[in-house]
Amino acid sequence: MSDAESPSEFDPVAPNTGEEFEPVDVFPDSDDFDLRPGADSCYKCSTCDTNCPVAEVDDDFPGPKFQGPEQWRLKQSDDDHDVDDSVMDCSNCMRCDNACPSGVPLSQMHNTARGEYVSEQMDKLSVEYVRNRILANYRTSAFFASKVPRLANAAMNFGPARWLMEKTLGVTSERDFPEFATQTFREWWADRGGQAQSRENARAARERRGLPADADKKVAYFHGCYSNYNTPEVGKAMVRVYEAFGYEVVAPKQKCSGTPMFANGMLDDARRHAETNVSSMADLVEEGYHAIASCTSCSMALRQEYPELFDIDGIDEVAENTFEAVEYLRIHEDLREEVREAEVDGDLAEEFAYHAPCHSRNQGLDRQAVELFRDLDGVDVEDVGDSCSGISGTYGWKEEKYEKSMAIGEEMFEHMDHAAGETGMTECPTCAMQMEHGSGYEIRHPLELLEAALVE
Amino acid sequence: MAIESEVLVVGGGLAGLTGALAAAREGADVRLVSYKQSTLRQASGLVDVLGYTPDGAGPLTDPFEAIPSLPDAHPYRKVGVHTVREALSLFDEAVPTYEGGHTDANALLPTHGGTVKPTARYPAGASAGLASDARDTLLVGIEEMVDFDAPHVAAHLDAAGVPFDVRGETIRFPGDLRADAKVTRYAKLLDTDSEVAVRGRMVPAREALAQRVNPLLEDEERVGFPAILGDDNPGEIRAELSDRLGVDVFEVPMGPPSLPGLRLEDALFSALDEAGASIETGNPVVDFEGEDRIERVFIEKNGAKIPNSADQYVLATGGFVGKGVESDREGVYEPVFDCHVPHASDRYDWFEGDLFGDHEFARYGVATDDDLRPLDASEHSEFENLRAAGSVLGGYDFAAEKSGSGVSIATGYAAGQRAAQEAR
Numbered sequence: 044m045s046d047a048e049s050p051s052e053f054d055p056v057a058p059n060t061g062e063e064f065e066p067v068d069v070f071p072d073s074d075d076f077d078l079r080p081g082a083d084s085c086y087k088c089s090t091c092d093t094n095c096p097v098a099e100v101d102d103d104f105p106g107p108k109f110q111g112p113e114q115w116r117l118k119q120s121d122d123d124h125d126v127d128d129s130v131m132d133c134s135n136c137m138r139c140d141n142a143c144p145s146g147v148p149l150s151q152m153h154n155t156a157r158g159e160y161v162s163e164q165m166d167k168l169s170v171e172y173v174r175n176r177i178l179a180n181y182r183t184s185a186f187f188a189s190k191v192p193r194l195a196n197a198a199m200n201f202g203p204a205r206w207l208m209e210k211t212l213g214v215t216s217e218r219d220f221p222e223f224a225t226q227t228f229r230e231w232w233a234d235r236g237g238q239a240q241s242r243e244n245a246r247a248a249r250e251r252r253g254l255p256a257d258a259d260k261k262v263a264y265f266h267g268c269y270s271n272y273n274t275p276e277v278g279k280a281m282v283r284v285y286e287a288f289g290y291e292v293v294a295p296k297q298k299c300s301g302t303p304m305f306a307n308g309m310l311d312d313a314r315r316h317a318e319t320n321v322s323s324m325a326d327l328v329e330e331g332y333h334a335i336a337s338c339t340s341c342s343m344a345l346r347q348e349y350p351e352l353f354d355i356d357g358i359d360e361v362a363e364n365t366f367e368a369v370e371y372l373r374i375h376e377d378l379r380e381e382v383r384e385a386e387v388d389g390d391l392a393e394e395f396a397y398h399a400p401c402h403s404r405n406q407g408l409d410r411q412a413v414e415l416f417r418d419l420d421g422v423d424v425e426d427v428g429d430s431c432s433g434i435s436g437t438y439g440w441k442e443e444k445y446e447k448s449m450a451i452g453e454e455m456f457e458h459m460d461h462a463a464g465e466t467g468m469t470e471c472p473t474c475a476m477q478m479e480h481g482s483g484y485e486i487r488h489p490l491e492l493l494e495a496a497l498v499e
Numbered sequence: 500m501a502i503e504s505e506v507l508v509v510g511g512g513l514a515g516l517t518g519a520l521a522a523a524r525e526g527a528d529v530r531l532v533s534y535k536q537s538t539l540r541q542a543s544g545l546v547d548v549l550g551y552t553p554d555g556a557g558p559l560t561d562p563f564e565a566i567p568s569l570p571d572a573h574p575y576r577k578v579g580v581h582t583v584r585e586a587l588s589l590f591d592e593a594v595p596t597y598e599g600g601h602t603d604a605n606a607l608l609p610t611h612g613g614t615v616k617p618t619a620r621y622p623a624g625a626s627a628g629l630a631s632d633a634r635d636t637l638l639v640g641i642e643e644m645v646d647f648d649a650p651h652v653a654a655h656l657d658a659a660g661v662p663f664d665v666r667g668e669t670i671r672f673p674g675d676l677r678a679d680a681k682v683t684r685y686a687k688l689l690d691t692d693s694e695v696a697v698r699g700r701m702v703p704a705r706e707a708l709a710q711r712v713n714p715l716l717e718d719e720e721r722v723g724f725p726a727i728l729g730d731d732n733p734g735e736i737r738a739e740l741s742d743r744l745g746v747d748v749f750e751v752p753m754g755p756p757s758l759p760g761l762r763l764e765d766a767l768f769s770a771l772d773e774a775g776a777s778i779e780t781g782n783p784v785v786d787f788e789g790e791d792r793i794e795r796v797f798i799e800k801n802g803a804k805i806p807n808s809a810d811q812y813v814l815a816t817g818g819f820v821g822k823g824v825e826s827d828r829e830g831v832y833e834p835v836f837d838c839h840v841p842h843a844s845d846r847y848d849w850f851e852g853d854l855f856g857d858h859e860f861a862r863y864g865v866a867t868d869d870d871l872r873p874l875d876a877s878e879h880s881e882f883e884n885l886r887a888a889g890s891v892l893g894g895y896d897f898a899a900e901k902s903g904s905g906v907s908i909a910t911g912y913a914a915g916q917r918a919a920q921e922a923r
């Protein structure tokens with residue numbers, strides 16, 4: 044297509060009909076998805092393809108336009124059309140979803156196709172299936188490991204065991220498993236006195252700030268698996284920062300957000316976890332709480348993937364009332380001003396190499412940390428570019444994907460290397476693993492920096 | 500509370516980016532919010548100011564000379580030729596990898612369709628390919644890339660009467676790329692100069708590409724490739740190929756998806772970042788509060804409505820393609836602020852029966868005063884603190900005139916600058 048040949052070639056021949064396609068409302072009352080109407084709003088501009096990190100390095104991957112609208116169109120003409128197995132190579136980074144000018148629900152299409160592929164076409168006895176299922180159910184392994192964290196840390200990274208895991212399960216031995224904390228976030232939270240203590244802290248902070256003691260400031264923390272089992276310091280930072288602003292925090296019952304399950308097409312597993320999460324969050328939302336997540340994939344799951352894929356009571360209300368932790372404070376507090384007046388010294392007075400997780404993009408949060416901390420004295424946060432880290436949750440743990448995952452990450456590693464600092468920063472725990480793996484840097488979460496700046 | 504700024508720009512295409520940049524350079528605290536990716540990724544990456552008059556006369560040699568004679572309703576007439584020049588200076592400064600600023604005259608560039616097109620600014624990568632340059636030319640197509648058929652393009656250019664000999668050859672790209680490999684795949688291979696297998700041997704991609712072209716080169720003094728030569732390091736890749744081939748190398752701008760458009764988008768985003776603006780993409784502005792003044796707007800995120808407030812607003816949401824202007828059976832409308840869009844009441848008057856005819860709807864968009872404030876049906880400004888820029892504006896047909904990017908840059912600049920001045 045060239046604008047030089049004839050203008051009408053790239054102009055719509057007739058004005059857009061204006062019929063908005065609402066991805067979330069495609070068949071709200073059914074689990075039997077039909078995404079064909081979404082496929083029809085694709086006008087083949089290929090913008091999605093220019094955003095796909097996998098298509099950029101993988102010659103076997105046909106790209107998002109094929110995975111999404113083209114595949115769904117094929118299904119339109121042929122109901123028995125099998126889902127192409129390449130859908131398992133999509134890393135579910137959702138970049139294509141964020142790109143499409145026409146609002147085609149690409150990631151919903153990929154997730155649904157992957158679910159169909161796994162349930163109908165994949166051999167349930169295959170090593171790949173078993174491996175994917177284990178990886179996707181990280182929470183279960185983490186739950187057991189956290190009971191004996193020191194032993195688990197030693198065992199999980201024990202050379203011969205890892206060799207065996209690679210050979211029998213296809214889990215790459217190139218990576219170190221994340222360390223399990225000796226005290227989980229929830230253990231800390233309970234020891235500290237749970238909600239009652241938080242209420243007290245929030246009251247004290249309100250008094251300091253001259254706010255009414257009964258101000259309606261309460262949030263429900265969705266900590267996710269990772270800040271519970273592996274990086275409780277992120278969860279603690281969330282609690283302390285929110286309390287300092289006068290918010291009372293609760294930590295409701297919760298399971299895995301489902302992110303690793305979507306990516307592996309394990310929609311039944313994901314639904315079971317989603318049901319627990321939605322039911323406990325929906326009750327709180329009804330009482331006036333907002334749901335806050337510190338992991339951008341968790342907030343993405345609650346906000347977008349749940350309502351796109353499941354029909355559970357209260358799911359839309361939960362989606363509407365879920366926010367990422369820093370985002371929420373940007374909306375409800377004068378965070379910019381507080382940060383501008385603050386200063387950081389001590390061990391977080393660093394130059395950070397910041398990577399924006401892919402899942403922060405659809406939520407419009409990819410520049411949040413860099414812009415917020417621009418005005419903070421004592422630190423420097425440098426963006427290491429808009430490439431994908433390449434790990435995409437469980438993707439980079441698979442033996443056959445490891446090389447591609449590192450090839451995708453190469454650009455980020457290079458930029459980290461060029462950045463002034465030698466400490467990394469990101470909101471996503473798996474991006475953090477990849478950053479650490481490729482650079483050797485220690486990786487921190489923006490909430491930890493916020494805590495250092497605002498909480499004495 | 501709301502997320503606050505002095506100037507809020509809605510829309511992240513060429514107009515919004517330029518507007519935000521101009522406002523930030525004025526010293527305002529600027530925030531740009533944009534829904535999805537803009538038409539830049541689909542456009543050729545060339546910056547046309549004016550190639551033809553609205554009556555189809557042209558190609559024009561000097562677009563600036565022609566601006567004063569455009570119809571009153573044309574956006575260029577609203578801002579004036581002086582502002583068009585200032586806006587282009589800002590562009591030249593912000594995007595140093597573009598050329599053409601040394602002269603008022605339009606450059607003539609060969610396109611991938613084999614025509615020659617008048618344009619005002621072009622990427623440095625295209626500059627060795629100018630059609631006014633008399634050096635003989637070899638065009639190299641890639642077998643897998645069907646939208647650049649080099650021998651066919653060469654024949655067309657020849658028929659168009661270009662002042663040089665031009666020949667086309669087609670090669671297979673080294674390495675086993677899939678038939679429908681994305682432009683970003685080629686670019687990535689060349690950016691990283693990764694090794695590809697050539698007859699059982701591993702060779703760096705740039706060297707391998709030069710090896711394929713070398714034997715085809717006769718006595719041409721320049722070689723043109725489709726625009727796939729890198730995303731991050733295009734200059735370096737061209738220099739290396741040029742070195743290995745012993746002749747100048749250039750890129751021919753391609754249709755969507757367009758690497759030059761993508762590179763331009765990156766360049767403008769980083770200029771904006773450097774100017775200290777804040778940028779949020781991914782979610783649309785869906786609603787606003789205010790009567791004569793816009794008090795705040797709401798960004799919709801999965802059902803949640805996030806308030807954003809500012810003193811001044813710029814509407815740069817694009818035209819029919821960018822979804823800044825929409826239509827249904829009832830008529831044509833601007834969906835965010837519901838600004839009035841003048842249009843014929845009878846749908847059948849919107850377009851000519853002939854596909855390539857003079858469609859009225861191509862000129863549909865909001866009408867403004869000289870300060871770029873959208874006007875309502877009785878010609879009063881809709882809101883005192885809202886200005887519009889880019890293809891959301893009516894009164895011109897960018898595709899026919901070849902004025903798309905120029906109008907976006909000029910009106911974006913004017914709207915952003917004035918918004919910033921007023922926010923003080």
Ligand SMILES: Cc1cc2nc3c(=O)[nH]c(=O)nc-3n(C[C@H](O)[C@H](O)[C@H](O)COP(=O)(O)OP(=O)(O)OC[C@H]3O[C@@H](n4cnc5c(N)ncnc54)[C@H](O)[C@@H]3O)c2cc1C
Nearest residue numbers: 510512513514534535538547784816817821889890903904
């Ligand atoms: C296929 C094609 C080829 C072209 N080729 C050329 C060329 O060769 N030379 C040339 O000079 N010009 C060309 N143009 C024209 C030129 O690219 C455009 O006219 C110009 O860039 C328009 O820019 P814009 O910023 O006004 O709008 P757009 O690029 O359409 O951007 C609008 C932006 O607003 C966002 N947006 C829309 N609604 C909302 C909302 N509610 N909230 C928040 N954000 C919103 C969109 O997501 C988008 O990012 C071409 C255009 C197209 C489509």
Ligand code: SF4
Nearest residue numbers: 085086088089091143
């Ligand atoms: S970006 Fe959207 S409209 Fe364009 S090809 Fe992809 S799905 Fe289709």
Ligand code: SF4
Nearest residue numbers: 095133134136137139
């Ligand atoms: S989700 Fe990511 S990996 Fe999958 S098709 Fe989209 S851009 Fe590619």
